[in-house]
Amino acid sequence: MPRPRSHSRSALVDNAMKAFWKIGYQAVSMGDLVRETGVSRGGIYSDFSGKQELFHACLDRYQEAVVTPAFAQVEAEDADIDAIRCYFDNLLIGFEAMEGFGIGCLVGNTLTQIDPSEEATHEKLQAHCTRLFKGFRKVLARENGPNGPLSAAELDDLAHFTMISAQGLWSYSRLTDDGAILRRYAETLLASIETRPRGARS
């Protein structure tokens, strides 16, 4: 007898995520969200207690709908260093396909808009970075092999290096519309990374 939902919760979150991504957490208004999601104010507030809770759901959705597919090759059990190359290559295909400036990474964008006292949000952002770190770290360790030239601490460093540089790439994609610069950045980065576990230096 109850009327079923006319809007799906996941479609709501999906569109809201895109709005937060494009416009930014602070700048987006509930009016924007109503327009972009096609769900009424009442509908949104019946599913979420407010803007922040909806945003948290969007951060989770970002992980599963954006990060998981993009990062799948790196997180695969048998991934080698070419998976990292592939990950960056796919990012760049995205940048190059886009006209005008990029919109960056939702996590990176949010990072500069909240202050660390909003702990729940802050922890989600940290979790994202930890996820990337662990993904890279595992691949680099495999590439290094059981008796490779890199110590555990050096693997940590290199994985952090990769993760933070990837964030820099996303961030700079908002500022330049020259995909070639971004591509050469990624190539320089990959060259730096690939040299290491293959034993060119300690």
Place this chain on the structure above:
Amino acid sequence: MPRPRSHSRSALVDNAMKAFWKIGYQAVSMGDLVRETGVSRGGIYSDFSGKQELFHACLDRYQEAVVTPAFAQVEAEDADIDAIRCYFDNLLIGFEAMEGFGIGCLVGNTLTQIDPSEEATHEKLQAHCTRLFKGFRKVLARENGPNGPLSAAELDDLAHFTMISAQGLWSYSRLTDDGAILRRYAETLLASIETRPRGARS
């Protein structure tokens, strides 16, 4: 006969800059600015047409009061690659001296809060990145020498690499309070850069 100013314009901009830096362009309110600068609403509006114009003045002030001193060694006429090392080292001393999370770079923070249609702001951010790029580029070219292993295009790439990575470092300083990770990031970056003009590889 006119009464002289009781507040200095540069102190106003200086304090406003800090507020924008800490709290963010979108999140800071005129009330915050009044409190942080100690200048009344009327005083602010008599010097600036509004929040945005004040912010632009703050971006300019950031260049001269923050970037210029921090970057002076790199921009010096006789700078060599140790100047770059020194630049990062000073950044890290700053990170390590700070308790809790960092506040990032005003430019990097702003980058994710405005959309590119605000052209005047966007151009100021691009100018900042160009400045860093040119500073690094000149040092790397000098280090490379007139007949060094790196071509002009490779010098461009490496300078972009350094600049974007520096932005990544600033950005990640907002997310971690572990200065050691940031320091090792910088060391890995410097190791990558230093290998190149010294001819270890083409």
Place this chain on the structure above:
DNA sequence: AAGTTACTGGAACGAACATTCCAAAACAAG
């Protein structure tokens, strides 16, 4: 002293905001 200018503190304003509320509409089941 008077005159002139500059700043303050806060009131006032309209716009925009997040959130709440509800009458009407849409739908499903009987």
Place this chain on the structure above:
DNA sequence: CTTGTTTTGGAATGTTCGTTCCAGTAACTT
């Protein structure tokens, strides 16, 4: 159809925002 439930569009509410305004006061000149 009727009844029960859910969703909608938009009005209403109370807050906060950027901005304007001004009476009072402080500082300087003559």
